[in-house]
Amino acid sequence: MAAKNYRVKVAKIVNYGERSSLYKLSIDEEFGFSPGQFVMVSIKDKDGREMRRAYSIASSPNDKGFIELLVTRVEGGIASEFFKNAKVGDSFGILGPMGVFKIREPISDPVYFIATGCGIAPFISMIRSLLEKGLKSKIILLYGFRHEVDYLCKEYVDDILKEYQNFSVIPVMSQPKGKWKGYVGRVTSFIDVAIEPKEDTQAYLCGQKEMVEQVKDSLINRGMNKENVFLEKWS
Numbered sequence: 153m154a155a156k157n158y159r160v161k162v163a164k165i166v167n168y169g170e171r172s173s174l175y176k177l178s179i180d181e182e183f184g185f186s187p188g189q190f191v192m193v194s195i196k197d198k199d200g201r202e203m204r205r206a207y208s209i210a211s212s213p214n215d216k217g218f219i220e221l222l223v224t225r226v227e228g229g230i231a232s233e234f235f236k237n238a239k240v241g242d243s244f245g246i247l248g249p250m251g252v253f254k255i256r257e258p259i260s261d262p263v264y265f266i267a268t269g270c271g272i273a274p275f276i277s278m279i280r281s282l283l284e285k286g287l288k289s290k291i292i293l294l295y296g297f298r299h300e301v302d303y304l305c306k307e308y309v310d311d312i313l314k315e316y317q318n319f320s321v322i323p324v325m326s327q328p329k330g331k332w333k334g335y336v337g338r339v340t341s342f343i344d345v346a347i348e349p350k351e352d353t354q355a356y357l358c359g360q361k362e363m364v365e366q367v368k369d370s371l372i373n374r375g376m377n378k379e380n381v382f383l384e385k386w387s
């Protein structure tokens with residue numbers, strides 16, 4: 153579907169600690185997209201100049217009348233400040249859908265999704281849409297985050313876990329506080345234990361550039377075909 157300008161309205165905001173929020177944005181027009189794609193959000197800087205920032209769509213294409221964006225704010229960021237001040241009822245412009253980070257058929261069994269931070273956003277969309285279509289392959293999500301509060305979209309992950317037996321998640325916390333009983337460390341340290349890379353196994357990676365590069369190299373070195381490793385790298 154060709155990218156177009158749309159007007160969206162903030163319908164709901166779910167906060168994850170101080171830094172991240174999920175924005176449910178209602179759209180009056182029909183908006184089609186492929187899971188994994190992003191939209192450009194139009195923002196004005198303090199001098200009134202129009203800026204654009206990319207945000208992956210976290211909702212499923214089967215959700216009609218709205219999309220969801222997961223935003224982790226950075227200190228002093230223009231879009232970060234915009235989203236920090238956004239309230240239910242505010243409206244703004246988006247351009248989309250855009251991007252070539254999409255599901256490639258046929259899908260392997262198992263298929264891996266590896267993300268850190270808000271890199272989980274396109275995977276919630278991809279995983280939900282695959283399962284809603286009835287995919288029977290084993291889907292394994294390896295997800296890294298800093299503290300318990302940074303386990304973004306946990307409510308979605310828990311709902312998917314309850315509904316689909318072929319989905320599993322390996323959450324990895326890098327800086328646990330309190331009673332976390334799961335894996336501790338960086339996602340990159342768990343690649344060897346969590347993933348059995350066969351030549352035809354597919355892996356989708358999304359998050360910080362360094363993590364994505366490191367995981368890609370590790371998977372390819374251990375036998376995964378580089379044609380089956382799909383990446384989205386942010387800054």
Ligand SMILES: Cc1cc2nc3c(=O)[nH]c(=O)nc-3n(C[C@H](O)[C@H](O)[C@H](O)COP(=O)(O)OP(=O)(O)OC[C@H]3O[C@@H](n4cnc5c(N)ncnc54)[C@H](O)[C@@H]3O)c2cc1C
Pocket residue numbers: 190205206207208209221222223224225226227228229230231232233251270273384385386387
């Ligand atoms: C295809 C694509 C999809 C994306 N999807 C998402 C998404 O779903 N959710 C999301 O939160 N972001 C996503 N991003 C990143 C997003 O587009 C912005 O870059 C990010 O929100 C920062 O924008 P800003 O205007 O607040 O910061 P800017 O005003 O651009 O930058 C302010 C300062 O912060 C630094 N900075 C920028 N990004 C980071 C960072 N990640 N960590 C630390 N410092 C940083 C800059 O170097 C600069 O010094 C995506 C980017 C791309 C290219």
